[in-house]
Amino acid sequence: MSFSNLGLSPKVEASVEAAGYDIPTPIQAQAIPVAVSGRDVLGIAQTGTGKTASFVLPMLTRLERGRARARMPRTLILEPTRELAAQVAEAFELLGKNHRLTVALLIGGVSYEEQNKKLDRGADVVIATPGRLLDHLERGKLMLNSIEILVVDEADRMLDMGFIPDIERICKVLPFTRQTLFFSATMPPEIKRLADNFLHTPERIEVARPASAASTITQRLKKAVDHPAEKREALRSLIREHKIQNAIIFCNRKKDVGVVFRSLQRHGFNVGALHGDLDQRQRTATLDAFRSGEITLLAASDVAARGLDIPAVSHVFNYDVPVHPEDYVHRIGRTGRAGREGYAAMLVTPKDHKALKAIEALLREEIAWVDGAPDPQEAEEARGAAREGGRGRRRGGRSRRNGLKPADAQSEASSNRRSGSSLADASADDSTNTAKRSRPARKTADADTRSDDRSAAREKSAARDRPAARAKPAPREKSAPKGKSRSGQARENQPVGMGEHVPAFMMRPVRAD
Template sequence: MSDTPQSFENFKLNKQLLLAINEAGYEKPTPIQAQALPLALAGHDLLGIAQTGTGKTAAYLLPLLFKLKYAQGKHPRGLVLAPTRELVLQITDEVNRFAKYTDLRSVSLYGGVGPKSQIEALQEGVDLIISTPGRFLDLYNRGEIFTRDLKTMVMDEADKMLDMGFMPQIRSTLEVIPVKRQNMLFSATFSGRVEVLSQEFLEFPERVEVTPQATTAETIRQVKYAVPNLKTKIHLLEFLLRQQELKRVIVFTKSRKNAEAVSNYLGRRDLGEVKVIHANKGQNTRIHSMDLFKAGDVRILVATDVAARGLDITEVSHVINFDVPLIYDDYVHRIGRTGRAEKDGEAITFVNPAEAYHFDKIEGIIRMQVVELSLPEGVEVPPTPFVEKQEYEREIDLQKRKENPDFKGAFHEKKGNPGTNPFKPTEKKRGNKNSKAKKNRSQLKTQSKYKNK
């Protein structure tokens, strides 16, 4: 497959799909599409490894829709599993785009909302199901999904599904679907666990890998800033967001608490409309926020890693990693939200002293040294509070011990006092004073007793 076809017509897709592809603005196949489409259309099991933003969704949807062709019967003939509700909805949007001129019926299934409307859609008849693993099994166990007609199954973002602990649900699903079927597995990385899953799921697969694992897209310019503390991060973030070139921005944080705090702060700074999404937000709220962001009505989206994968928003100009991700592969997925569809993008990462260790590991995974920029003039750099500084030092000590078990840092236990917890402040010896007073009272009683005698 060295010669990349210059047109989707080379794949001999039906007219309905070609018309929809043309209307969607797809001029030529991406490398993953050019290699995967002929193999999938020929009926092979397929293992696709490609970084996010390279067109993986179309690489499996087009052959799947071609195979389904038209509405038939009441029960599903195709199944796509994805790890998150957001990705399920994103894939559903792509299905609706490509199947526009067909009568194919698709249903998206995901948790966080009641199943009533999803069950009603299934009962009306369906050709293709796009679902999270948990909701699929839930409705199957209720007797609402019949799998005997399934001929094609796709797993998208397989590495994320394993990270989220879906292996038991995946194995349960494989037990209840027909053995004779075409399988496609797509993943941004090929870890040991993904390899094990591919061996269980795929039969003599063709492997397509358009880039080395964990490689970031060439359209993304990556930079980092070394920041001494949390307040400097906040000031730097505000400074950057006041620049006109940051048109549509996703700010990633490590926790829901940080996401809320950052969102609340930015919302008070007159920087444009701000929305926040994380696992504690209701499903309808998250969908509404994403729709507003896609439409351009929201300039800044603050998110945890729930939004790091699979969301195809082509106009994101910048991704800012307010916190360095502790799952290193998530860095690739975070910054993959920009630089999509061959457009340029920029990824900016703030690195505090305790995060430098983790970012070094990330640079090892992506096989490149990210350019470090000096803090811009005008960014306030307040002194690091004592407590925050201690937290960094403890974390750095733990990192050094992880690399070298013999390392003794500033917070190791002192000899001769093994019971002291170095992380716990020393308690006042209030109990000793009480004990001493009690002893004195006892001695006075004894003296008085002998005096009376």
């Protein structure tokens, strides 16, 4: 099948041919005819299968008739990240060069002035992240009552980033008669409910099982120690073992992206960094350098895990096991795109085995180890030690467990040092617990006596710590005459009234009228 059989206009077919596309991908072959006809589409396909062209090409065909008015765009495309939005804008420039369409890119990190100018001239296509789009709506710079086509791209990523309430707000102000296209690589229950609310009898197109990896990607696991320095050394050795054209290294946290970037830079690797805290100019420059080959390695957070089209990525390394299993599918989807072969490896520490099992359950297959699978008993003991260590830190920074193995005791002492306790304190606790276990049992009477003594001591301590009851203030006593103590003064000799002390003003003679 070719693009000429999908119902596209001659202008669009010429643009596709000029771009070098010959055969549509499965998602394109099934989604484009439905989208051209005006029906809603719910598309599920692996990342890297050409979902962007699945909505750009039919949109170009339908936009050939009519023009947009000022601040009233005709189509809206929602993307979870700035990079994805910019990438879709580039696709419109490439495939829509035969069309005189105005495209407005509304993303954060860019001044409002340039965006307002495009909206004022009339934008046929608005490509936006939800936050910046709502900003323009609240400022009164944009009206959505003329939207003909709505595209929600990477819908599951919208869920992960907390954009679902924003999407619901946006959909409520859109015309009811619009066409809606949903595209995603995974379809969790929350996204399915959202699709049921805002799509009208959609055509469900599923060219691959949700959350499945491409068969062209070789996946491997490598054992690592849960120590930052040794884990970074394992990453460097993993990179040196392969002939890399370029590679993306994924970390769970932005802080770790910076640590890995500086470590690889110190060891002579050509590396760049990409995460959400960088401003838009830095992020764009880093991506452009990676695409052009100026940067060989890219240490990145999950901001680079969804939809970025960099076809020549040869390797993907997961420095951290992702928290959500679906993120693993998106990460390794940066390699092996468009039928190319790719390689993905992941460092796994003993505490990561539970998350690894969730990933393998999602993929419905086991991932091979490059250095032999770990002993299941050792992995279970490591997970138990990590859980107990976490409970000990929550109880106050010191573990209450007895009978630790030497390795576990050392790990426990390290946890105590991190939480503020010293190694000596941890050792003293272990010694005290051992001594308590080694004491012989006393007689019952002695145990009862000790129990009573402890109860009495606790009551005495509680009474001492309890704040004293506030007593009723005693009436102020009269001062005793000079030279006599108050305690030795007889009651009958106590002065009445002011006694011998009479103020001088009361001794003045009073003039009678």
